[in-house]
Amino acid sequence: MTKGKPKKKSKGSPSKSTSSSTLFTKSNLIFLVVIAIAGIIAFLPVIHGEFLNYDDELYITQNQALTGFDLPALFSGYIGNQYSPVAMSIMAFEIKLLGLQPGGLKLISIMLHLLNGLLAFVFVKKLIRRDAIALLVSALFTVHTLQVESVAWLTASMKIGTYSLFSLASLISYLNFRQGNQRVQYILSLMYFLLAGLCKEQAVVLPLLLMLIDYFQGRKWFSRPALLEKVPFFIIALGIGLATMRVAGDMRGTGTALPYSMLERLLFACMAFANYAWKELLPVHLSTYYIYPPQGEIPGYYYATPFFVLAVLWLLYYTWRKGWKLYFFGIAFFVVNIVLTLFSQIFSVRDVIMADRYVYLSSIGFFLCLVQLISNIADTKNWNKKSVYLAMGVYALLLTGLTWQRSRVWHDTITMFSDAIDYRNAKGYKGATPTIALPYSNRGLAKKRAGDLEGAMADYNAAIQANPGYPTGFLNRGNLYFLQKKPDLAIKDQNRAIELDPNNYLAYANRGAALASAGQYDQALTDFNKSLSLQPNFQDGLSNRALTYYTMGNNQAALNDVEQYLRINPGDANMQAFRQEIMAKMQ
Template identity: 30%
Template sequence: MENKKRNIFIAFVIAAVTFSVYFHSLEGELVNYDDFAFITSNRNITALSVENAAKHFTTQNQGHYHPITWMSFTISYHFFKFDSKAYHAASLLFHLLNVLLVFVFVQKLTGKTFAASIVSFLFAVHPMNVESVAWVSGHSSVVYSFFYLLAIISYIYYLRNGQKLKHIGLCFLLFLCSVLSKSAGITLPAVLLLLDFYFERKVGRKALLEKIPFFVFTIVFGVIAVLASKQFGSLMYGHVEYNWFDRIFLIGYALSFYIVKLFVPFQLCSIHYNPVVENGLLPFEYYIAPVFMLVIIAGIYLIIRKRGLRDDFAKKVVFGFVFYLITISMVSQVVPLGNTVASERYTYLPCIGVFFIVALAFQYYVETRKRIAAFAYIGIAVCGLMMIYITWNRIKAWNNSFDLYSDVVKKYPDRGYGYFGLGLAKLIRNDVDGALADLNIAIEHYPQYHENYNGRGNAKQQLGDYEGAIQDYDKAIELKRDFFQAYINRGNAKVNMHEYEEAIRDFTIGIGYKQDFAKGYGSRALVKMKIEDYKGALLDYIKAIELQPENPAFYFKRGKTLLQMEQFQNAVEDLSKAIELLPDYYDAYVTRGRAKIQLKDCEGAVDDCSNAINTQPSLALAYVNRGVGYNCLQQYENAIADFDTAIEISPDESKAYANRGISKAGFGKYPEAIDDYKKAIETDLFFAGPYMDMANLLFNMGEYENAIANYNRFLQLEPENIQAYIYRGMAKKNAGDISGACDDWKRANANQLLAENCQR
């Protein structure tokens, strides 16, 4: 009992140290390194439902099939939306649980608390594991490892407690959870065989038959992983081609790289590029790496030869090394993946095997050389503190996209992808010139990468160089014909050049390649609004909302569309939904206020605009619309005060002058009202409303000729306005021009006026 309490205490002390080291990772943002694809652009995580769960299990994302990991993201989104702290906290929680499981696993293997403490501590704070924990998209590594460790612990229980069916059944279920979290879990059946060797279980019929289901599902999920990668293009991605002979050295380098970095964790980076072949040769270190691995294997062979496999120390060394080889095999360049030769997150579970050997060697050393054991303890303590220090600082590289890619460029200044990522990060920071410079470097290093041109096109578009942007989008599309984002972005550039039909064409092509891209429908809808195709815009917003039902902007824009279509009640409902999703959505309050004015809910309009003003006190349009609401309530003094404020905020706000004119007319201050109408027209020559309001006021003042002149100007801007013809006809009648009046009423089909005034 005392030993059990001690073990629990030590394990939780290690977990507490881990938490203190990783705590500041919670401040990290989502980064533009798969996080946006897996989280912010992944609509399947936005609803905790059976339907979305089914989608997780039937689709791939970015070449990965990780349904349980996606479910974890879904749960985080359900409670915390896109708050990055929630996603980082989930990864840290799994890492802490894994630290405890590693302690239990090694303790079950060795019966030694010392070895369990060393292995779990190194696993907990080693800098190579930062990528798996501090990077949100690395979440799959900590999740699959959690189930993997539980599975092998349950298998140890199975071996040591009568080989009961419930233990092997539990192991199988945990195995399924592991491979459904990340395909790397398919190595578990081989580790089960390794555990049989470790515990000296005879390889009989039962031992083999019980593993058949494991190996069957290993094949199934292995095929799924390959198909998902092929579908996305991961297996083909990369701009360096290697022959089979080079591949042998790449495998040797990858296996050596991870071991070296576990002992010398310097020059760490989120990207370790594939080597460049020069004159048909790889860099020198790639030819040395296999020799390094052969030396390690030779050393282990000598231990076995000297001690025999039945020797406890030799058996444990073999177990640790083979555990490393098995668990790293999926990412050892046997199957080339992408543009990197190695990724630090891949050692998250395999490092346990290496640390297991380290713990054994250290324990053997202090037990056989007791005179200098104290120095050994000091040495490992210093190493532990160094690990903590490096890990603490390494976490900072994952703070945000800018820090992440700045680190990549620093480590690999002669490779292009880091500049691409840094350029996009600078775009987010509105450092457009800096972004353009980095993207130019990225293209110089990697001219065949379509994303480089798309990114540079975005930078040029922000600088107003729309033609240059379109040229870059053209190049991106030339390199990748189905690159939907380039079509969407080119469409946006054409919108800025007022080439609306061409823009719609690009949006339509982009949507054709990516039919679930909600923003594509939203962009096309905006253009349709510009060309007054409100019905078409409405249909696009309906589709966008179907794809992203939690996006308040789509409800807001559909509400504005319905407002233009004079479907005021439907507009209010959409704008209310936008406000429900985003309570401080001041634009939605203002627009809903406009809709309520049309529904004669003047008090509701005033309340909505007041809410907008409380949130955004410098929003001139909110004061204008609240003033219109006060006009509707005939509270002209309040209205004038709001229009005054709007003009103070935005002196060129023509609607403020026009509506202040209406307020002053309501007070009977006709000359002042006319001055405001004139100021509104001066501010916006194409604003028709003030001409009509001024004409009506002049008509009431008996100035019929002036009224007619303003009706004329109004009809030049709105030639189909029937009411204006009726009013102008009345002004002409009062001015003595009966013939002209009759012509206007005929145009307006004002039959009653024609019957009363124009019968010959």
């Protein structure tokens, strides 16, 4: 086994004599079963969770192309701000098989995560040919607390889980190709990469990972044959990048540009990178929604994080100069897989400063370095290797407990966004944090649906106070006023929502409903028409316009809207009964 002494050519290089060349030995299978059981226990609370009002509606429950298993529609256009047709097609198949039930879908999410944990073992085993390290990396990947967001949140699992699955399959196929020079494995690697890219744009960096494999295996990665092999991969990556660039903006934006300079954005990216590394080691103080600090209240430790980034870059250079290939590979694997999210942080400030899901796949590189480092230290200090691995197993067991606890936070929209709000409040910021408006507004909507109207109003007011330029806050509060039979206040809030977002079809439809309730039918029809011009298949808009036409005595127009509604949603019994009522009146 490699001792990691400086005189060695490659610190942490694989030693073929310490492991069987067989992938799934009896002992490996036993340990993998134990890892799977630990993973199931860690994520068990996820099964009892609900759909979340945080993109689950946009991408899943109200995505008619997905729930209707309309594969051509999924491949022919963007959904929200993503082009993920393969990921959504897989979810569509799951829904067709199980129905729109969160429990069953989340069980599949857990199984997908366990499969990715297995592929992590296969990848590391084939790469370094050391069973113990491959098993420990797989265990840490499977039970780590940072993985909860990517498993418990169906929208994230749908894209992160599947892109990681196909990325790992592509890397494994490439390793098979390199070991046996089988052209079919090269084609499989290329095919899996394409599928990964059609699940999530983060897969675009995979050609760089292939070059890292070449480097680790001692191949001249810049040689003509090696580069020619990568050309098809880079062509696919270019296509993925162009498709991603066509998507403008973020559907979950707050409506107000965040007032940070370019230097502050660079600082936030450095902080995110440092926090990712720290939380991989010790996953505490997590949040479902990491908010930005107010202007003028950037914590002092943020300013130290650029030095951490420089230290990591120096470490990359140092490990390369020393020929410590495994460390270089692991660090580079971690960096490459999150670099795009850091760049997007700089050039297009998101609503959150970081997100746990972004390190789902990259964590393999971190864990590989961590396990190898401890193994090398144990060799240097002449520690009992079995005791060291047992200690790491205990660490994995502790992570299992933390993950089980964290999984409960993602149970529903209220628990999820309460966690985000508590995280913000614990920071003790004095100034405004505009991005907290979304958690307040979404939690308020969940409270409204649960019948807690007073709590919902308090959250809507908090959202508007945090960010007066957030249209959804006014839209949701206006809906609540409408429910409370206060049409004047409802119309006022919807007016403000439209001022902030003139193309918000929901605000027009909501204002139309409030106007109709106040007897202003002509103005209501104008708003319904505008809403449906922006979103022609909006079911609530069609049903409300049909009801308004019916109230005004225009039965034919009402029937036309009902017929269009039923073409979209033919199983709606209430609308079927309404159609019969209209037709009876027309006779």
